[in-house]
Amino acid sequence: MAKIARRGVMFVLSSPSGAGKTTIARRLLEENKDLVLSISVTTREKRPSEVDGRDYRFIKENDFDRMVARDELLEHAEVFGNHYGTPKDPVEDALASGKNVLFDIDWQGADQLRKAMPDDVVSVFILPPSRKELESRLRRRAEDPDDVVKARMEKASGEIVHWDDYEHVVINENLDAAIREVTGILSGATARRVRQPGLEEFVAKLLEE
Amino acid sequence: MAKIARRGVMFVLSSPSGAGKTTIARRLLEENKDLVLSISVTTREKRPSEVDGRDYRFIKENDFDRMVARDELLEHAEVFGNHYGTPKDPVEDALASGKNVLFDIDWQGADQLRKAMPDDVVSVFILPPSRKELESRLRRRAEDPDDVVKARMEKASGEIVHWDDYEHVVINENLDAAIREVTGILSGATARRVRQPGLEEFVAKLLEE
Numbered sequence: 001m002a003k004i005a006r007r008g009v010m011f012v013l014s015s016p017s018g019a020g021k022t023t024i025a026r027r028l029l030e031e032n033k034d035l036v037l038s039i040s041v042t043t044r045e046k047r048p049s050e051v052d053g054r055d056y057r058f059i060k061e062n063d064f065d066r067m068v069a070r071d072e073l074l075e076h077a078e079v080f081g082n083h084y085g086t087p088k089d090p091v092e093d094a095l096a097s098g099k100n101v102l103f104d105i106d107w108q109g110a111d112q113l114r115k116a117m118p119d120d121v122v123s124v125f126i127l128p129p130s131r132k133e134l135e136s137r138l139r140r141r142a143e144d145p146d147d148v149v150k151a152r153m154e155k156a157s158g159e160i161v162h163w164d165d166y167e168h169v170v171i172n173e174n175l176d177a178a179i180r181e182v183t184g185i186l187s188g189a190t191a192r193r194v195r196q197p198g199l200e201e202f203v204a205k206l207l208e209e
Numbered sequence: 210m211a212k213i214a215r216r217g218v219m220f221v222l223s224s225p226s227g228a229g230k231t232t233i234a235r236r237l238l239e240e241n242k243d244l245v246l247s248i249s250v251t252t253r254e255k256r257p258s259e260v261d262g263r264d265y266r267f268i269k270e271n272d273f274d275r276m277v278a279r280d281e282l283l284e285h286a287e288v289f290g291n292h293y294g295t296p297k298d299p300v301e302d303a304l305a306s307g308k309n310v311l312f313d314i315d316w317q318g319a320d321q322l323r324k325a326m327p328d329d330v331v332s333v334f335i336l337p338p339s340r341k342e343l344e345s346r347l348r349r350r351a352e353d354p355d356d357v358v359k360a361r362m363e364k365a366s367g368e369i370v371h372w373d374d375y376e377h378v379v380i381n382e383n384l385d386a387a388i389r390e391v392t393g394i395l396s397g398a399t400a401r402r403v404r405q406p407g408l409e410e411f412v413a414k415l416l417e418e
Contacts, residue, residue: 004380124400131415157416168400169408171213181400188397191333191377191390199378206340207366 005198006098009189010091010117011035012110013103013182015126016156018137020172024126025104027179032186035100038091041067044082057087075105075112086113095120100186107162114165122189124182125166129173214407215307218398219300219326220244221319222312222391224335225365227346229381233335234313236388241395244309247300250276253291266296284314284321295322304329309399316371323374331398333391334375338382 015021029035042056043064052058059067064083067073076085086103094101103113114121128134138152163169168185172178193199224230238244251265252273261267268276273292276282285294295312303310312322323330337343347361372378377394381387402408 125402127412127415131417134415160412160415163408163412164402166402168397169402169405170400171411181396184393184396185400186397187390187393188377188395191379191394193334193373193375193378196378199372202380203336203369203372206336206343206369208340 004196004202006190006196007120007194008034008095008098008100009122009186009195010095010113010120011100011102011186011189012105012113012121012123013126014105014107014110014123014159014162014166015172016128016134016159017152018134018156019126019128020175020178021104021126023175024172024179024182025102028182028186029102031179031183032100034098034190035102035186036094038086038101038103040084040086041073042082042084044084056084074116075109077108088116091117100190107159107165111165119194122168122185123166124168124170124185125163126178126182127160127163127169127171129171213405213411215399215405216329216403217243217304217307217309218331218395218404219304219322219329220309220311220395220398221314221322221330221332222335223314223316223319223332223368223371223375224381225337225343225368226361227343227365228335228337229384229387230313230335232384233381233388233391234311237391237395238311240388240392241309243307243399244311244395245303246311246313247295249293249295250282251291251293253293265293283325284318286317297325300326309395316368316374320374328403331377331394332375333377333379333394334372335387335391336369336372336378336380338380 013021013025029037039053040056041059041064043059043061046052046058050056064085067085067087068076072088073085074088074091076083091101105113110123114123128137134156135149135153138156139149170178170181189195222230222234238246248262249265250268250273252268252270255261255267259265273294276294276296277285281297282294283297283300285292300310314322319332323332337346343365344358344362347365348358379387379390398404
């Protein structure tokens with residue numbers, strides 16, 4: 001591509017658990033070198049399997065409070081007494097350098113991101129192909145008692161009702177087709193005129209005698 | 210894909226002559242079975258190489274006038290004393306059945322389409338990679354006199370200045386990359402929530418106990 005200045009997209013993926021969002025996110029990151037994952041900060045304890053700076057940036061409660069006070073987070077939430085948030089600076093740096101940033105986030109986080117950066121968010125909601133399929137994906141192990149599956153379904157439903165806050169909706173019936181569709185959404189979004197601030201200069205040169 | 214009701218997109222491609230639009234349009238039609246080309250009506254004489262109903266629908270002047278009077282055209286224009294127009298009904302039928310319709314059209318036609326169907330148009334402007342490349346593409350044969358090339362460049366410039374009326378802009382430096390990008394725009398557009406009126410019913414079923 002002719003080198004022109006670009007501004008990246010905040011690519012927001014949400015879905016109920018069991019709709020395949022995490023697999024789709026992983027594949028997108030593998031296949032798109034201009035896409036980077038947003039790393040959240042959290043005050044919760046690091047688990048043994050986790051790597052600081054890859055899974056989360058693990059920070060102290062008072063550091064978190066300071067980031068909130070200084071308005072350094074694009075969104076934040078409390079879950080089971082632990083705090084989670086998205087630092088603004090790394091996102092802004094990535095966007096300014098033309099990189100797209102992926103957010104694997106729930107509807108509440110997506111809502112805050114849209115409010116914080118209305119011109120930069122492109123959002124996708126991923127749906128399971130049917131209730132039956134969702135239930136069987138949530139019933140991961142055959143021995144799960146029915147009330148556990150029921151609680152998971154209720155949680156999933158609570159996420160699904162927010163589907164119409166999203167600009168794009170993809171039904172994940174076939175994983176490869178869903179990935180192609182999500183890739184198309186990302187590629188279409190980066191081709192928007194407003195994402196290519198360098199075009200003005202490029203066209204001026206094209207028209208120069 | 211789970212079968213849900215879709216409304217197609219009016220996919221509008223414009224570019225100066227020499228930017229590769231016609232090649233890109235042909236490849237898009239070959240590769241996307243859900244994409245159909247809009248066939249214009251015209252009052253000009255059919256050329257020997259043309260097929261009525263494939264290249265144009267060739268109609269009489271008074272039939273054209275009647276279509277205009279009945280508001281049956283989405284856009285129309287006069288070029289060298291001949292009339293050209295886009296009939297509304299076939300486009301509406303295609304969109305309603307979920308097909309996307311491709312328009313290979315200049316900026317004035319694109320402008321009229323946007324005004325007639327503001328919710329259905331997704332537009333792409335294709336730019337050449339440089340002035341030098343554009344000039345060499347317009348200088349198709351070595352023997353073209355300079356004033357002919359100059360006139361073609363002026364015409365191309367008159368189209369290019371309208372680049373910022375378009376939602377998407379693609380620089381055609383490498384044909385395959387440009388086709389991938391335009392395909393992505395189309396696929397992203399069809400994944401927009403508003404293009405999938407069937408989602409409401411689909412989600413209602415998903416949430417049904």
